[in-house]
Every structure is written in structure tokens, then in C-alpha cells.
Amino acid sequence: MLDRNEAVRSSLAQRYAQVRRFSETLCKPLAIEDYGLQVVVEASPPKWHLAHVSWFFETFLLRPFLSGYQVFHPRFEYLFNSYYEQTGTGFWPRPERGLLSRPTVAEVYDYRRHVDGAMERLIAQCPEADWPEVERRLLIGINHEQQHQELLLTDIKRHFAHNPLRPLYRTDLPVAEPASPAPLRWLEYEGGLIEVGAQGPGFYYDNEGPRHRVFVAPFRIADRLVTNGEYLAFIQDGGYQKVAFWLADGWAQVKREGWRAPLYWEERDGEWWVMTLGGMRPLDPAEPICHLSFYEADAYATWAGKRLPTEFEWEHVAASQPLAGHFVEDGWLHPRAAPPGDGIKQLFGDVWEWTGSAYRPYPGYRSAPGALGEYNGKFMCYQMVLRGGSCATARDHIRPTYRNFFYPHERWQFMGLRLAEDCA
Structure with a gap:
């Protein structure tokens, strides 16, 4: 033994x-x-x-x-x-x-x-x-x-x-049957003084701690992710042509890169298609929007009259939820539509969720000495936090306190968004 x-x-x-x-x-x-x-x-x-x-x-x-x-x-x-x-x-x-x-x-x-x-x-x-x-x-x-x-x-x-041939990474990836988008509902949270961050046994990265208290005002959060169909309405309303929706750096990026849709979207004879790891597919309006930059996520939220949740609001909601969702082990390698039912959905897996929080150290954070201390700490500038994992994330790699981070213009990861708003 x-x-x-x-x-x-x-x-x-x-x-x-x-x-x-x-x-x-x-x-x-x-x-x-x-x-x-x-x-x-x-x-x-x-x-x-x-x-x-x-x-x-x-x-x-x-x-x-x-x-x-x-x-x-x-x-x-x-x-x-x-x-x-x-x-x-x-x-x-x-x-x-x-x-x-x-x-x-x-x-x-x-x-x-x-x-x-x-x-x-x-x-x-x-x-x-x-x-x-x-x-x-x-x-x-x-x-x-x-x-x-x-x-x-x-x-x-x-x-x-x-590649103009649009090669397939795998020919055997499953394709979900088209479904009607689940109606979007709002869940209200009282807020108050809450604890966030990791502590105790089990693995977590240094940037997830120390655990500390923050104040969160009362807020509402959408019960599911924003869908392709909802984002398409933003495009059709001239979302990429109207400066009022965009942060200044985002608008400069749109003009510089000529953005008119999310990464991997293609318009063919008036219909939208999307590149996947299983090749080109018709756009499914019920699936979560993905491959968005922070600038696009923020512009959509502004257009919708809402905002992105802070990373602390997101963690406050996620901390009490089971770690369920579509991960790399499930073999879809593409986000799936929200399931029917009540309560919060899609917090984990499918797409990383942009938050409105800058990637900065928590109070009391110290990088580890030596080269390993460069793993996270030296990137705590000019980047934004994402939460929740994606359809390409391993299930045993994610947790409610996990802080991912990317520059606001980047969008080649499975990145999407969930809306939030302040309570009146």
C-alpha cells in the first residue's frame, strides 16, 4: 500500500x-x-x-x-x-x-x-x-x-x-441542430461587501490571490451569453459605422483594420457564414457570439444600453454555481446555444467572457522571485480580464477565481460577452 x-x-x-x-x-x-x-x-x-x-x-x-x-x-x-x-x-x-x-x-x-x-x-x-x-x-x-x-x-x-481553401482541422466534429435562442432574462443580485480571489488548498495561479474583500453595488446580469443573432442586429444597425458606440482606441482599431464583423465571419450572397475548426458553417443565430475583441464587446454593450460585468460581479455569481458547460473534453470545439431553463447559464465553457475590469494585481499581491515570477505579474498593464473558460479549455483547468487576460484589440481566442446593468 x-x-x-x-x-x-x-x-x-x-x-x-x-x-x-x-x-x-x-x-x-x-x-x-x-x-x-x-x-x-x-x-x-x-x-x-x-x-x-x-x-x-x-x-x-x-x-x-x-x-x-x-x-x-x-x-x-x-x-x-x-x-x-x-x-x-x-x-x-x-x-x-x-x-x-x-x-x-x-x-x-x-x-x-x-x-x-x-x-x-x-x-x-x-x-x-x-x-x-x-x-x-x-x-x-x-x-x-x-x-x-x-x-x-x-x-x-x-x-x-x-487559407482560402478553408481547410478543416477535423472532419468528424459534431454540429448542433439549429435551435431558437433562449429568451434573455435578468437575474438580480444585492451586492454588498463580498470576498473574491483564491485561497486554501488546491492549485491556482498567483494572480488569483490574495483573497480579499470588495464592495459590489446591486446589479443585474443576463442569464446567458449574447448570441450571434443579437450581435447581427448590432451590425445591421450600423454598429461598425457609428462612432458613438466605441471607445476611442476601439474606433481607431475599427478604422485601421477595416473591421465590419467579428473575426471569422464571412458574408456570401447576403448570408453570413463562420469559420470553425470543422470548416465553414452557416451562422447559427442561437450560438454565443465569439471571437470578439474587448472593443467590440464594449461597443455592443453600449449599443444595447447595458455594460459588461466587472470581474468581481462575475465571480460573485459564479462562486455558487456548478462547474458545468462545454469544454474541450466534450469534443465540439465550438460554442453551443444556451440550454432552456431558469437560472444562470453558460458561466463556464463555450466562450471566455470579457469583463469591464482591467488586469491589475489584487491588494497584497507579490510576484514570486526569479523567472517564474514573470509568469503573470509583469503583464498587469494595458490588458482586460476574461472569465469562465471556453469550448477549448480543459474542464479541470478552470475555476471561478481564474483570471484570463488579453489586450483589448485581440480576438482570435474564443471570446464573447454577457451583459450586466446597475440596479436603479
Whole structure:
């Protein structure tokens, strides 16, 4: 019978192996030519993702904690570092990740096998004195790889949408039967002094804490996400032509980029179609709107006479709800229409929900020392918070306190919105 320490190590070893396998499962539908694509700066090649997450384990676990560890290749620490300045190695420029034909895809998979074998030894043989820090970093690494699994899917979609052939990532993805949108209802919350943020046992990122109290005024929140059909009404009312709905930076972005619809929408003979990981499909008016920037979400809310919820309002609502929704394990890889019934819906999964909150540190927050402290803290400027996960998020990766963050102009992730308003 395993003692508690052995059981913890065995459980983490199994989870590590499962997460590593899933990254490779996500890449099985790809052709060899797909692995090196990078059509825009923000979307990295699949080959880079597979190597970078291995670099993470090698850099933060194997090199400092596994005695006698030999790196797979001495230049990989430079090629596959993303943004960590304090490792001292520098990093290959992000816009040029797609310019590297070497290492080959086969070499990247060999790199993964090399790292996996060493990680198996580390988990089994790590001295007790080192284990608490190894366990902490291992959990970060596993969750880090899950983040890159979502990026793999969203980046592949971005790459494929650039191709006029509109290739399919997978031919077997299910398609929901068209349904009538659920009527939008409003749920009222009293507000008051509430507690937000993570604490206690279980994994969470440093940016989710410390737990603290905030005051929330009484508010109402929509029971479901905004749909394609509702957003289409905004477009048909000239939403992309009327400056009054837009923040100044958003309006400048609309003019600069020529936006007239969400990312991946195409108008064909007066009908709207949308690019999915299963190819082009007719726009379903009941599905949640997605691939919106913060600017578009905010403009829609202004047009509708509402606003985006704050991240604290969202968490206050989500904290008492079951973690239910459509996640990557469900295999749709596309948001689904809200189910019928009363109560709050779609808080988790389907699409990340833009909030009206800037991504800033909580009171008392301190970044961890060293390079790992760069994971979240140094990005707490000029970005906005999203909550709830998406159809490309792993179910065991999300929680009510999870704070995602992106720049307000970005929209290649599964990003949507829910409306809120102040109580009179």
C-alpha cells in the first residue's frame, strides 16, 4: 500500500502523462506542413507550442532538480523560451517563430520524449527536501501545458482561416441542430461587501490571490451569453459605422483594420457564414457570439444600453454555481446555444467572457522571485480580464477565481460577452 507521499507522486505522474499525451492528440489531425505555420504574430506554430511546454519543464524542473540531467539540445533554451528574461538565455523573437524549418517536427517529438523520461525519473526520485518546490512547479507546468493546448486549437484555427481553401482541422466534429435562442432574462443580485480571489488548498495561479474583500453595488446580469443573432442586429444597425458606440482606441482599431464583423465571419450572397475548426458553417443565430475583441464587446454593450460585468460581479455569481458547460473534453470545439431553463447559464465553457475590469494585481499581491515570477505579474498593464473558460479549455483547468487576460484589440481566442446593468 502506497504511503501518502508516494500516492501524491503517483497521482501527479499520471496527470502529467495524461496532459502530455493530450497535447499530442490535438496535433494528430495536422499535416506535417501545418506544424510550422504562423500567419500572425499572436498565433504561434504548433511545433513551437509542443517544444515550448517541454522547455518549461526542462528549465524550471529538470535542470535545477534532476541530478545529472543532460539537456536535449543546448540551443533549445533560446529557441523555445517565450518571454522569460531572468533565465539569462534570451529568446527567439515571437514574430519569427514561423521562420524556423529546423528543428524538424520529428526532433521536437524526440525532445518531448527526452523530457518525459527525465520527468518520470524526477517525480520518482526527487529527495523529500526538494519535493514541496518540485510539486509546486510541476502543477504550474501541467496547467501551463493546458493553457497551450487551448492556444494550439485557437492558433490552428487562425492559421487555417487565413487559407482560402478553408481547410478543416477535423472532419468528424459534431454540429448542433439549429435551435431558437433562449429568451434573455435578468437575474438580480444585492451586492454588498463580498470576498473574491483564491485561497486554501488546491492549485491556482498567483494572480488569483490574495483573497480579499470588495464592495459590489446591486446589479443585474443576463442569464446567458449574447448570441450571434443579437450581435447581427448590432451590425445591421450600423454598429461598425457609428462612432458613438466605441471607445476611442476601439474606433481607431475599427478604422485601421477595416473591421465590419467579428473575426471569422464571412458574408456570401447576403448570408453570413463562420469559420470553425470543422470548416465553414452557416451562422447559427442561437450560438454565443465569439471571437470578439474587448472593443467590440464594449461597443455592443453600449449599443444595447447595458455594460459588461466587472470581474468581481462575475465571480460573485459564479462562486455558487456548478462547474458545468462545454469544454474541450466534450469534443465540439465550438460554442453551443444556451440550454432552456431558469437560472444562470453558460458561466463556464463555450466562450471566455470579457469583463469591464482591467488586469491589475489584487491588494497584497507579490510576484514570486526569479523567472517564474514573470509568469503573470509583469503583464498587469494595458490588458482586460476574461472569465469562465471556453469550448477549448480543459474542464479541470478552470475555476471561478481564474483570471484570463488579453489586450483589448485581440480576438482570435474564443471570446464573447454577457451583459450586466446597475440596479436603479
